[in-house]
Amino acid sequence: MMIRLVLLLILCGITISTFSQSLFESSFSSAGSTDEKKFELFGYVKSSAFSDFEESKFIAAETALKLETKKGKYGNAFIEARYQKFLSHIEDQDKSDELYLREAYCNLTFHDFDFRIGQQIIVWGRADGFNPTNNITPFDMTVFSSDEDDRRRENFVFQTIYNFYPFKVELDWVPIYRASKLPIDNIQMNNIAWGANDFPSLETDNSSYGIKLDLEKPAIDASVSFFNGYYKMPSIEWNHQPGNTEVYLNAFRTSIIGADFSTVTGKYGLRGEFAYSIPDDKTHNQQFIPSKQLEYTLGFDREWGNFSLIAQYIGKYIIDFSDDTPTPSNVFQATLAHYNQLLFAQTDEITHSVSLRPAANLLHETLSIEMLSLANCTTEEFYFKPLVEYQVSDNIALNVGAQLYYGPDATMFGLLEKQINAGFAEVKINF
Amino acid sequence: MKRVIPITLLSILLGMAFKSQAQQNLTAKQIQEKSLESTRVAGTESIATMTIINEKGQKRVRQMATLTKLYDQGDTEKKLIRFMSPSEVKGTGFLTYDYNTKDDDKWIYMPALRKTRRIISSENAKSFMGSEFSYADMTLPNLEDYNYKLLGETTVMNEPCYELEIVPVNSDIEDENGFSKKISYISKKNFVKRKSIYFDLYGEKEKVMLVKSIVEVDKDNHKFRIKHIEIENIQNGRKSISTIDQIQFNPAIPDDYFTSRYLEN
Numbered sequence: 001m002m003i004r005l006v007l008l009l010i011l012c013g014i015t016i017s018t019f020s021q022s023l024f025e026s027s028f029s030s031a032g033s034t035d036e037k038k039f040e041l042f043g044y045v046k047s048s049a050f051s052d053f054e055e056s057k058f059i060a061a062e063t064a065l066k067l068e069t070k071k072g073k074y075g076n077a078f079i080e081a082r083y084q085k086f087l088s089h090i091e092d093q094d095k096s097d098e099l100y101l102r103e104a105y106c107n108l109t110f111h112d113f114d115f116r117i118g119q120q121i122i123v124w125g126r127a128d129g130f131n132p133t134n135n136i137t138p139f140d141m142t143v144f145s146s147d148e149d150d151r152r153r154e155n156f157v158f159q160t161i162y163n164f165y166p167f168k169v170e171l172d173w174v175p176i177y178r179a180s181k182l183p184i185d186n187i188q189m190n191n192i193a194w195g196a197n198d199f200p201s202l203e204t205d206n207s208s209y210g211i212k213l214d215l216e217k218p219a220i221d222a223s224v225s226f227f228n229g230y231y232k233m234p235s236i237e238w239n240h241q242p243g244n245t246e247v248y249l250n251a252f253r254t255s256i257i258g259a260d261f262s263t264v265t266g267k268y269g270l271r272g273e274f275a276y277s278i279p280d281d282k283t284h285n286q287q288f289i290p291s292k293q294l295e296y297t298l299g300f301d302r303e304w305g306n307f308s309l310i311a312q313y314i315g316k317y318i319i320d321f322s323d324d325t326p327t328p329s330n331v332f333q334a335t336l337a338h339y340n341q342l343l344f345a346q347t348d349e350i351t352h353s354v355s356l357r358p359a360a361n362l363l364h365e366t367l368s369i370e371m372l373s374l375a376n377c378t379t380e381e382f383y384f385k386p387l388v389e390y391q392v393s394d395n396i397a398l399n400v401g402a403q404l405y406y407g408p409d410a411t412m413f414g415l416l417e418k419q420i421n422a423g424f425a426e427v428k429i430n431f
Numbered sequence: 432m433k434r435v436i437p438i439t440l441l442s443i444l445l446g447m448a449f450k451s452q453a454q455q456n457l458t459a460k461q462i463q464e465k466s467l468e469s470t471r472v473a474g475t476e477s478i479a480t481m482t483i484i485n486e487k488g489q490k491r492v493r494q495m496a497t498l499t500k501l502y503d504q505g506d507t508e509k510k511l512i513r514f515m516s517p518s519e520v521k522g523t524g525f526l527t528y529d530y531n532t533k534d535d536d537k538w539i540y541m542p543a544l545r546k547t548r549r550i551i552s553s554e555n556a557k558s559f560m561g562s563e564f565s566y567a568d569m570t571l572p573n574l575e576d577y578n579y580k581l582l583g584e585t586t587v588m589n590e591p592c593y594e595l596e597i598v599p600v601n602s603d604i605e606d607e608n609g610f611s612k613k614i615s616y617i618s619k620k621n622f623v624k625r626k627s628i629y630f631d632l633y634g635e636k637e638k639v640m641l642v643k644s645i646v647e648v649d650k651d652n653h654k655f656r657i658k659h660i661e662i663e664n665i666q667n668g669r670k671s672i673s674t675i676d677q678i679q680f681n682p683a684i685p686d687d688y689f690t691s692r693y694l695e696n
Binding site for chain 2: 042305
């Protein structure tokens with residue numbers, strides 16, 4: 001199936017290339033030159049080791065092979081396949097290797113319309129790293145990588161963009177649900193076994209869609225968006241039958257109204273992002289559906305020569321918040337509800353968080369040092385990601401850093417602290 | 432017929448004399464203004480190579496495609512730069528709306544971020560992609576941000592030039608652009624800058640920029656682009672060279688090229 005898809009996309013890319021472009025349009029081709037090469041093959045090889053003081057969490061070698069056909073008048077195609085060989089993987093100890101299509105899509109352009117069809121990653125939101133409007137592409141917190149992009153989980157999307165400057169309208173249709181992943185499989189839910197996930201089947205009624213209107217003006221960039229579909233983070237359900245009780249992941253529908261902006265005033269960049277989520281509690285008779293919530297991020301960025309800082313306030317308000325206290329008669333259900341509250345970060349009516357990303361670009365942009373940090377002042381959860389990247393040459397990079405979560409036991413970061421806290425070292429060679 | 436030739440010659444000589452006289456009367460600021468005008472081209476498409484050479488002689492080579500177009504009767508130049516190689520920076524793009532009289536608007540697209548990000552325009556002193564060129568070197572300076580003094584005339588690479596001292600009007604402009612003084616040598620023939628010497632914020636000589644060749648891209652309006660430029664940092668021994676490999680004059684570039692649509696694709 002994968003081979004057929006790859007061949008189809010290559011054929012598609014080659015067919016839609018016309019090679020009749022101007023100098024600059026030709027240079028836009030990923031082929032990287034104005035010659036008659038029909039496609040370009042490139043990629044990387046990466047070795048990674050993640051470990052804490054007690055055990056190695058992840059040791060792997062990875063290679064990515066990317067193929068991009070020359071951009072023609074009507075579009076092109078792109079494929080990235082990745083192969084990972086694991087020596088150690090704490091999140092999936094039975095897995096020794098993995099081959100998967102990271103992305104495989106066709107780009108088509110007709111006048112003011114752009115289409116991208118296939119396996120792809122779509123990122124929404126102008127805030128830095130914490131984007132409540134970013135709901136098309138799920139994420140995978142079990143991935144060990146220094147690159148935040150590697151935690152984005154590709155899915156199949158039909159994307160249409162209509163450009164009418166200074167506006168553009170983007171419509172994304174997601175026919176197949178793909179869930180975000182958290183390292184929660186090891187959670188002991190009162191010794192009840194985990195059953196198979198119950199995710200929506202491939203039916204039109206089960207598809208999701210997002211629509212976004214972007215404004216691009218010299219003074220400000222902004223957008224309003226609407227998402228309706230299965231939320232990327234599933235909830236934990238339980239199924240009780242005589243002699244067999246199990247918990248499993250189940251998806252639910254939600255609607256999310258979003259907006260964002262970015263602008264510059266003087267020496268400061270300003271950005272903000274807002275989302276109002278209205279979960280559909282009629283989707284299933286679920287144990288826990290998150291409440292309606294309002295998320296808001298406001299931040300600024302500033303540069304001083306080679307140093308920069310991005311600072312953000314990240315807030316959340318849970319509408320109709322109810323704090324159910326476990327009682328002896330429903331302690332299991334209360335536990336389940338608590339874990340669901342952790343998944344959706346709805347343990348408090350109002351939460352206040354601050355993120356900081358100080359960074360330095362040194363040695364003529366061959367050495368970059370940054371420290372992404374997040375502090376949830378309400379739940380006392382903290383996240384730190386120091387990262388040092390040294391570019392040995394144009395194609396060889398060394399990365400060292402750490403991913404560190406801290407929080408009380410009954411919090412999400414408290415769970416992650418036990419699972420994925422690690423220091424890491426990576427070598428990446430691009431070709 | 433015999434009378435026509437002397438009259439024509441006289442007219443040409445008078446014209447040259449008046450032009451020469453007019454040029455002699457130019458103030459330093461007018462020379463700089465003409466210099467900026469000489470490279471303000473209605474529209475260009477180009478492919479360029481930038482070579483970054485460190486103090487040990489090791490080279491890093493970047494290839495980029497650039498689009499420029501003038502708007503607002505020449506007061507605004509929109510510029511799109513996209514890196515084509517090496518793979519480390521491939522796909523990275525910059526979109527700049529370069530205004531004559533106010534801070535520029537700038538956006539960056541980095542493939543790893545998968546989105547276009549608006550960036551602060553005031554930090555022009557920063558190195559451009561690790562080279563000795565700064566972001567200030569990639570855009571045209573605002574005329575009113577500097578004070579000008581005509582130091583004299585000299586010859587640079589066999590080209591008669593005006594010698595100008597250019598000093599930021601205040602410390603904010605100094606900090607933003609990363610130099611306390613610049614000596615520029617501007618061709619008397621076509622007003623294209625041929626050489627600049629930069630002094631750092633402590634007044635020490637820091638960089639020497641040399642324009643080795645230029646190309647007249649708009650022959651009707653006598654507008655030029657720098658074809659080969661070298662900049663050497665005499666404090667750290669690093670050098671960067673930028674050469675235009677291909678260039679086309681194209682004032683009819685579609686406007687939507689200067690949007691995030693083309694920055695990202």
